[in-house]
Amino acid sequence: MNNIVEAKGLVKSYGSFRALDGVDLSIPTGAITGLIGPNGAGKTTTLKALIGLCDVEGELNVAGRDPRESRHKLMEDVCFIADVGILPKWLKVSQVIDYVEAVHPKFHRTRAEKFLSTTEIPANKRIKELSKGMVTQLHLALVMAIDVKLLVLDEPTIGLDIIYRKEFYDRLLNEYYDDNCTIIISTHQVEEVETLLSQLLFICKGKIVLDTLMNDLPNTFTEVIVEPQNIEKANHLNPIHIRELLGKKCYTFESVARTELEQLGECLTPTVADLFVAKMKETRHG
């Protein structure tokens, strides 16, 4: 499978702070990739680098182009929704559609209008008069009316209530996504996207600390509720994380044979949220 994103050794510093510290990425075409990390981990900087909005060192290729050289050409094939309401507040809904229609060669006005007709967004209102949920819906309507190869979503549903969040992802998957389109989602709300993802990336302190396909997750990571008599054996297998679970010890292992672990106690596949906590603690505490 071809990769739509290839990045090697991305480095970005703000003064003495290293926002990206040698990020390597490979995202296959057609993947739905989750970029997950704590605040200040480098998620937004990575996404901005992918679409040419911040200057980074390192090798970078997105949809066959270097975003640093030809952002405007790249944006014919890439769409971006940011974590903040970035639609210009002084524009009316109809005016923002007019604008995108004028400047984007792959925009289909009828598709955007059809999407908007299923919402309560009035065409003659200014964006500053819309609720945050409506602004996100409007941005989604614009994005869904564009035929692109890559959709980059930076915390797209932050601050929205559960109804808008669910509707956002439902419409994205059912009405937009197909095998020719790749989606990168950065989010804190891991549980909401867990079932959508085909690739998982964890980022911490400007480094990718996990890069795995969701299908490979059960083979690579195992959680074991270790029987008290097996604690010593479990400690020798280098767990990446240990937590308390209903008075018992729950160990998370990486790349340890399941047959071996089954002798220690009940084996489970960790949720993405549990795995995230495990990997972050492992990274932070060495």
Place this chain on the structure above:
Amino acid sequence: MDKFLFGQFQGLLKREVLEHRNLFIWAPVILGLLIFMIDFLVISSLDEDAKISFIENLARFFAGGSPLEMAPAFVFPTLPFLGILYICAILYLTNTLYQDRRELSVLFWQSMPVSNFQTVLSKLVAIMLIAPIFYVAVIFALYVIGILWLIISGLSYDIDVAGLGYMFLTATLSLPIVYLFTVTSALWLLPFIGWLLLFSAFANRTPLLWAIGALALILFLEGFIFRTQFISNWIETRSDIDNFLIVDYGGVFDRLFSYDMLIGLVVGSIFICGSVYMRRFVD
């Protein structure tokens, strides 16, 4: 020009007009209304004889004259509009690239397939070519309403108003001169336009203060290090109103193709290229 690129550029210009409609449209409209109201109140306050005499004198002054020859004289009454246009241009140039970054909408604009060069070019065209059209349109509307009102008043006093027709023709013929003058003066002032745009693209706050501060620092350093005043003299000559206030076609074309103009265009273009470069990265 590629049809799509043309439509794209039209979209960019429309965006500028919509975003800055207060500076492009409402500022001249309000000034026009203000001028009309003052004129109306002054003329209305005259007694009947003075009013008749005023209209008769106007009609007589323009009757039979050559509208083309008299047209340049009509540039002077438009100076309040040009003054407001320059103030609005300074506000526009210092805020246009800065405002996008301040309200984060730059992420939306940058997520569209529009290059930074196209964006900056659209802003230059908007303020140098499009904004003066709105100002000239308002001046024209003011002439139409004002002269129509004089004609109606004149007719009610049985005055021969044919001269007022000439007046209207003269006023209308002055408008292309006003427009050409604003465009030529914008080209003449391109170094200042580029300088303001550069700081609009660069400053994280108060771009006007940055632009003035940086210039003051350069002037101070030039005086302190080289003991010269070359830059301040150059700025003084270029911003001297006598050097760019031209009210006839010949003067406009002489200015357009002068050596001084060329130097200004080069300096201005360097600053504009700087603003395109600064616009590249939004963080």
